[in-house]
Amino acid sequence: MSETMETKPVALFLTCLLDNLRPNIGFDVVQLIQACGFKVEVPEAQTCCGQVNYNGGDKLSAQQIAKQVIDVFLPYDQIVAPSGSCASMIKNHYPTLLEDDAVYADKAYALSLKTFELSEFLSKHADFRKTDDNLTLDVAPIMAKVTYHDACAGLREMDIKDQPRALLKSQSIAIEEMQEPETCCGFGGIFCVKYPEISDHMVTKKVMDAKQTNAKALVTGDLGCLINMEGKINRLGLDLPVFHFAEILANPQLITNSAMAINTVVDDEDSATIMRNEAL
Amino acid sequence: MDVKSDQFIPLANIALNNESLQQSMSLLGKGLAYKRKLAIAALPEFETLRNEARDIKDHTIRHLDLYLEKFEQAVIDKGGHVHWASNDEQARQFVLEICQQNNAKRVTKSKSMVTEEIELVPFLEENGLEAVETDLGEYIIQLRGERPSHIVAPAVHLSKDQVAETFYAHHQKLGFNEKLKDRVDMVAEARQVLRSKFVKADVGISGANFLVAETGTIVLVTNEGNAELTTAIPDTHIVVTGIEKVIPTMEDASTFIRLLARSAVGAEISAYTSFLTGPRREDDKDGPKNFHIVLVDNGRSGMVGSELQEMLRCIRCSACLNHCPVYLSVGGHAYSSVYSGPMGAVLSPQFSNITDASHLPSASTFCGKCEAVCPVKIPLPKLMRHWRNQAFDKKLSEPTLRWGLWWWSYLNQHPKLQQRLVNIGLFIMSHLHKKDFISKLPGIAGNWTHSRDFRKPAASTFQSQWKKQQQRTRGGHHDS
DSSP states (O other): OOOOGGOEEEOOOHHHHHHHHHHHHHHHHHHHHHHHTTOOETTTTOOOOSHHHTTTTOOHHHHHHHHHHHHTTTTTSSSESOHHHHHHHHIIIIHHHTTTTTHHHHHHHHHHEEEEEEHHHHHHOOOOOOOOOHHHHHSSOOOOOEEEEEHHHHHHHHHHHHHHHHHHHHEEEEOOOOOTSSSSSSOTTTHHHHHHHHHHHHHHHHHHHTTTTTOSSSEESOHHHHHHHHHHHHHHHOOOOOEEEEHHOOOOOOOOOOSSOOOOOOTTTSOOOOOOOOOO | OOOOOHHHHHHHHHHOOOOOHHHHHHHHHHHHHHHHHHHHTTOOOOOHHHHHHHHHHHHHHHTTTHHHHHHHHHHHHHHHHHESSSSHHHHHHHHHHHHHHHHOOOOEEEOHHHHHHHHHHHHHTTTTTTTOOHHHHHHHHHHTTOOOSSOTTTTSSSSSHHHHHHHHHGGGGGTTTOOOOOOHHHHHHHHHHHHHHHHOOOOEEESEEETTTTTTTEEEESSSSSHHHHHSSEEEEEEEEGGEEEESSSHHHHHHHHHHHHHHHHHSSSSEEEEEEEOOOOOSSSOOSSEEEEEEEETGGTTTTTTTTTGGGGOOOOHHHHHHHHHHOOOOOGGGSSHHHHHHHHHHHHHHHHHHHHHHHOOOOOOOOHHHOOOTTTOOHHHHHHHHHHHHHHHHHHHHHHHHHHHHHHHHOOOHHHHHHHHHHHHHHHHHHSSEEEOOOOGHHHHHHHTTTTEEOSSHHHHHHHHHHHHHHHHHHHOO
C-alpha cells in the first residue's frame, strides 16, 4: 500500500513551556492530531524555538538554536506546534534570521512552508460541522461558555483568530467575548520579569476583563499567556480556570461537566477527521 | 536629543500608581482607539491607502536627497529661504539668527515635535526672547514646566482639574481671578490670553506635517486654528521640520491627509488643513513677509540605508501610542523622551544613543499592535529588536538576565543535558512544594511571584513521560 499524506507522521514541536511545565497538554495535542488520522512523532532533540534569545537581542544564539531546530525537524512533512509564537518563530522569523546563511537560508524557508500552529492544522484536517453565530447545531446544544484570549503572536503573525473559536464551537462550546480579547496579557517572555509591575498591570486588566464575562473558563492558545493569566487569577482568588484550547477539545468534560464523550458524525470512511474524545 | 531612560522603571512605577494618570490613559486608549476603528470601518479603501502611503514614503526615502533639493528649489523660487541643520544645535542657532536678523522680541509657536526634540524654546528664552506655545496642550505644559507626554496630545496626562489649577495659578496676574470648572470656559480663557500674543508676535514658528517637493508647500494639520494665527500674522514665519517629512507631490499629500487624522483621532480630516507656500504675494491679504524653513537632520539621514530606514515613513499620527498596552499603562513621561510609545522606542535611541535610551525598545512585549495600526506599516517590533541586538552587543542589560540568556542558549543546544537537568529540577520542585500553586520563587523568578502565582509543574517533562509511554507501548502492544 502506498504511503498517503495521512500515514506520513506529523512532527510535534512541543515548545519548551509545554515540555517543561505542562506535559498533560502535550498528550492532548497528540490525541487531537491522531484524531485527524496522522501518526505523531516527537523528535527527541528538541528544546526551544529560540524566540527568547531572538527577542532578547542575542541574535547569534537564536541562529544557533534555529539551525538545530531545522536539523531536527526538516526531515518531516508537517510540523505542528501548540503555540502561535513558536510556530511563528519557525515560520516567519527563521527565514529572516538565517537569510545570510549559505546552507540554512533555503532550509529555513523549506521548514517555514510546512510548519503550522495547532488550531490552523486542526482546522485544515478536522472535519467538523461549520457553525454560525447562532450555534444551530443539530449535533448538541451549547454545553458551556468560555472566553477566549487571542495570544498576540498567533493573532498578528499567524492570523489565528477564528480557528480556535470555530473548533470550540464545533464541540458545542460557545464563546463569550471579553471586552478586549486581542489586548496583550503582559507576558512578553522576558518582559514579565524585566518589567514586572507593568506586566502585572496588564495581566490584572486582562483577567478582570475575562472574569466579567462570567464564562466558565478562560481559553487561549499559547502557554506563556496561559501560565501568566492563570497565575494572576490564582493570586487574586478569582474563580476562573484557564485552559489551552487543546485541553478543552480533547477533554470537553473539563468544563461541560459531562461524563459523556462528544461525538461528531463521520461523513465517510476516508474523511480525514473526527474529533473524538475518550472519556478519561 | 537628550534621553536618559535609566529612570524608566521608577517613573513607570510612579505612573502605575498615579490614579489621575491612569484615568487619562484609560480615556485615551478607549476613546481614540475606538474612534479610529469607526473611522476606518467607514473607509473601504483604507488598506489600499496604507499600502500607497507606505510605497510613496519608501520611494521618497530611497531618493531623499533629490526630493529635498527639489523642495528647496521650489521654496526658493517662491521667495522663501531654506536652512540645512545637521543637528539640534545648528537648528536652534538658525532659528535664533533669523529672529535676531528680524529684530524679534516676541515669538509665537504652534505645535512641533521637532522643536521639542531640539529644545528650542528654552534656548530662545535664554537668549532674551519671549516664546509662547499656542497649541492648547503645549501652552498648558509650558505653564507647568513639563515636557509633552504624547506626540499629538501633549497634555493628555493631565486631568481637567489639574489644568484648572494651572490656569488659576498663572492667569491671575493677567486679570483672571476665577478658578474654572468647565472645559469650555478654560478653553475660552486660554483663547483670550493667547489672542494678544498672536497679534503682538514678531516671529511665528511652526512645524510641518508634510513638505511637498513639487510646489515647495508645507502642509499643516491641526485642530485649533493656532497654527494659522501663528503663521499668518507675524512678519516672519519659521518652519522647523525633519528632513523625512518631504513627499513628492500634492497628489501624494492627499493620500497622507486621508490617513493622518483617521489614524490619530478617528476624524476624517482635521479642523484645519493648511497649505502654505512661500511668503505673502502682492495681492495676499495676510501672510509673512519672510518665509524660512529649517530642515533638521539630527540623526535622520543616518537612518537611510540602515536597518532603521522604514522608521522614516513615520507621519507622527500617534496611533501606535494610542494602542500600545505599555504606553497606555505608564504614559509618555516614563520614557524620558519627547518621542514615547513604540515610535519613540525606535527613534529615541537614534536621536540620542542606545546606551542612554536602552529601556525604551526593551520595555515591550512585541505584541505587534503598533505595527498593525501604523498607517504606513512600519514594522516597529522588528526595529525595536534591532536596538535590542545593539543593546545586547553592548552588554547593556542586567547581568542576571544576560547570564540567564546564556544558560538558556547553552542548555537548548544540549537537549539531553537540558532534559536531565529539568527533570531533576521538576522532581525537586514537586517534593518541595505540596500545594498546587507556588507563591514564592527564588532569584529573578521572584519578579514573577511578586504579583502572581506559579502552578506547580508535573514531576517530569513531557518528553520523559512520552518516552516511558512509548516504551510501554512497544513492550506490550502492537504499534498504534
